[in-house]
Structures are given as structure tokens and as C-alpha cells.
Amino acid sequence: MRKKEIIKIIRTSVVSMVPDQKPLFDINKIDFENLPVSLPSPRARYFSGLALKAVLTALVILLSTAFLYVSWKNAPVDQVDPALEGKEQIYSFSAVSATNLLYAFLSETGNLPIMQPMAQKPLDSNSLLVMDSLDSLNKYLNTIEDLIGKRDAMAFESLESDRQEYQVQLVLSTMDLLGTPIQYIMYYNETIQDSQTNVFSGILLFKGTEFSLEGSQITTDEETKMELIAYSSAHNKTDFVKVEHKTENDQQTFEYEFVLDDETVQSSELKIETEDEDLKIELSMEEGDYSCAFEIRRVSEDGEDFMKVDYDIQTTDLDEQGEIRVTVVFDEISQTSVYHYFVSSEDKDEEYEQDRIEKDDDEDEDEADDNEIES
Numbered sequence: 001m002r003k004k005e006i007i008k009i010i011r012t013s014v015v016s017m018v019p020d021q022k023p024l025f026d027i028n029k030i031d032f033e034n035l036p037v038s039l040p041s042p043r044a045r046y047f048s049g050l051a052l053k054a055v056l057t058a059l060v061i062l063l064s065t066a067f068l069y070v071s072w073k074n075a076p077v078d079q080v081d082p083a084l085e086g087k088e089q090i091y092s093f094s095a096v097s098a099t100n101l102l103y104a105f106l107s108e109t110g111n112l113p114i115m116q117p118m119a120q121k122p123l124d125s126n127s128l129l130v131m132d133s134l135d136s137l138n139k140y141l142n143t144i145e146d147l148i149g150k151r152d153a154m155a156f157e158s159l160e161s162d163r164q165e166y167q168v169q170l171v172l173s174t175m176d177l178l179g180t181p182i183q184y185i186m187y188y189n190e191t192i193q194d195s196q197t198n199v200f201s202g203i204l205l206f207k208g209t210e211f212s213l214e215g216s217q218i219t220t221d222e223e224t225k226m227e228l229i230a231y232s233s234a235h236n237k238t239d240f241v242k243v244e245h246k247t248e249n250d251q252q253t254f255e256y257e258f259v260l261d262d263e264t265v266q267s268s269e270l271k272i273e274t275e276d277e278d279l280k281i282e283l284s285m286e287e288g289d290y291s292c293a294f295e296i297r298r299v300s301e302d303g304e305d306f307m308k309v310d311y312d313i314q315t316t317d318l319d320e321q322g323e324i325r326v327t328v329v330f331d332e333i334s335q336t337s338v339y340h341y342f343v344s345s346e347d348k349d350e351e352y353e354q355d356r357i358e359k360d361d362d363e364d365e366d367e368a369d370d371n372e373i374e375s
Contacts, residue, residue: 149298
């Protein structure tokens with residue numbers, strides 16, 4: 001089709017759409033061949049290109065971000081194994097730690113007097129602040145000495161009970177700082193109370209003594225809580241240690257309450273977690289305006305095992321941080337041992353000795369299993 005024919009067709013189409021009234025201009029006088037054509041300037045074309053590139057870049061970034069977010073949300077989360085796994089390990093650790101702590105509070109053979117509340121203990125201005133809380137710390141070190149260290153150093157066994165009156169027998173085997181094997185045996189019966197609650201009762205054998213135990217485990221959609229009470233005997237329900245366990249993320253928390261003559265003497269919190277396959281414990285205690293925080297590890301150095309304790313002690317007016325190295329000193333003549341504390345702070349160093357409970361006393365274990373601490 002020729003150019004003139006195309007122009008004729010266009011003119012005819014335009015004329016057909018013009019109304020009958022007199023037009024404002026004569027369509028026949030329009031020169032279609034020489035109409036001015038407006039092209040964008042080079043500057044306008046440049047900025048238009050930039051705008052287009054910016055829009056495309058923003059779109060790519062948006063889509064990439066969305067893709068990465070969806071991938072992150074759907075990626076598997078690395079789970080950190082808890083320090084204690086399963087009901088049996090939690091029951092065993094709770095029973096052993098509560099019983100050890102109760103024994104440390106009440107024992108006369110260990111020469112550990114009943115602790116006074118920390119807020120009532122006078123502070124010696126000539127000593128480090130932490131020295132006034134070592135009696136309290138010492139009870140917990142006696143409690144956990146053989147419960148910290150390498151994770152695989154503790155062996156948990158669930159066995160068929162060798163006592164007819166109990167359904168379950170749990171054995172916790174471990175080792176103290178001197179390398180002496182320690183074994184705890186727990187017996188208990190457990191019943192299902194409802195869809196969320198299990199209740200249990202039993203005993204734990206420690207140094208030839210039967211400590212009475214009772215507790216419960218409550219499971220909900222949000223969490224699982226276990227509560228256990230260790231009594232000095234089945235006939236004495238006024239002196240006991242209560243422990244409550246809960247797990248949050250990779251950290252397991254045990255809250256302890258020591259009750260003497262039906263009155264709470266002290267409350268504390270113990271957090272246990274795994275660090276490089278070692279069990280690390282964080283202990284915190286509060287009494288009035290007196291606050292103590294201890295981070296406890298078991299360390300092996302130059303062939304010697306000891307406990308390393310980082311501490312932070314605070315009162316209303318004072319604040320002190322430092323480190324304690326706790327070793328076991330064994331006397332060959334008396335066949336007894338003590339804890340030796342080397343305390344180091346920014347101000348000065350001090351040394352101290354505290355009693356240590358002998359948990360491997362064979363003579364006590366050879367006595368009748370039905371022995372109980374007198375109330």
C-alpha cells in the first residue's frame with residue numbers, strides 16, 4: 001500500500017468521526033506528512049534509564065530478601081542437647097542434689113553446722129566480702145562436686161527394681177575430684193494422676209541412710225515441670241529440701257528451698273548447661289539485700305582436678321568480683337579430706353579451708369539400709 005493511500009485512509013477516518021457542526025479547524029488542511037515529532041532529549045532519556053534501572057534493582061532486592069527469609073524460616077533449627085535428658089536423668093539428678101544438700105545442712109558427722117541466714121552474718125571489713133558466704137557455698141560444692149565435669153562421666157541406669165515394694169530402680173554412677181567412684185541408688189513408684197500429672201514417691205540411699213522422697217511431674221503444652229521433696233526421714237516432714245526443675249531452650253533450671261522446722265531458711269537457683277561437653281553450673285542465692293552469684297566448673301590441670309568458681313557478691317553498698325580455686329586436700333593419717341579455697345579478687349588474695357563430706361564411706365554403707373537421720 002502506498003503512502004498516499006494510507007494518508008487518504010486516515011483522513012477519511014478522521015472526517016467520519018467529526019460531528020456535523022462546523023469544526024473549529026479544517027481537517028483537510030492538516031499536513032500529515034510534515035507534522036512535528038517531539039523526541040525526548042538525551043538528558044531525559046538518560047534519567048529515564050536510571051529510573052528504570054533503580055526500579056528493576058529494587059525489585060530484585062525485594063525478591064531476593066523474600067526468598068532468603070522464606071529459606072531461613074523453613075531451615076532446620078540446630079538443637080542444643082540439654083545437659084540432662086529424659087525423665088530418669090532429671091529424677092536422679094534432682095533426688096541426689098536435694099539429698100546431698102539436705103545432708104550438708106543437717107549432718108553432724110560432716111561437722112557442717114546448720115547455716116544461718118546470710119543477711120544475719122556480720123561482714124568482716126578486713127576480709128574479702130565473699131569470705132562471709134563460703135559456708136553457704138561450701139554446702140553446694142559438697143552437693144555438686146561429683147555432679148559436674150565431663151558429661152559422659154555420669155552414668156544413669158534404669159533397672160528392674162530389686163526391692164519388691166518399688167517399681168523402678170535408678171542408679172547414678174559418678175566420680176569425685178579424687179577419682180573415687182560414687183554411686184547413688186533411687187527407688188520409687190509412679191502413678192498417673194490425670195492426663196497431665198504423674199506423682200511418685202520413694203527413697204534414695206546415701207551413706208547407709210534412706211532419705212524419703214516424694215514428687216510430681218506436670219506436663220502442659222507450654223512446658224514440663226517436676227517438683228521433688230527430700231525429707232530427712234519418712235517420719236520427719238518438717239526438715240526437707242524441695243527442688244523444682246524446668247527446661248527453657250538449652251538451659252535447665254533447678255530451684256531449691258531448704259526448710260527447717262517448717263520455716264524456709266534459704267532459697268537458691270541452680271542452672272546447668274553443657275559447654276564443650278562439660279557441665280557448667282550457675283548458682284545464685286539471695287537473702288534480704290545480700291546477693292551471691294557463682295559460676296562453677298570442674299577443671300583438670302597438671303594432673304589435678306579442681307573446681308573453678310567465678311563469683312559476684314553484692315550488698316546494698318558493696319560489690320565484689322573474683323575467682324576461687326577449690327581443691328581437695330586429703331590427710332593420709334586421718335583418712336579425711338577438706339576443701340582448700342584460694343580466693344583471688346582485684347584487692348587481695350586469701351586462703352580458707354572448709355569441711356568436705358566423705359561420700360565413699362564404706363563403713364556407713366555397710367550399716368543397715370534402714371538407718372535414718374534422727375529428727
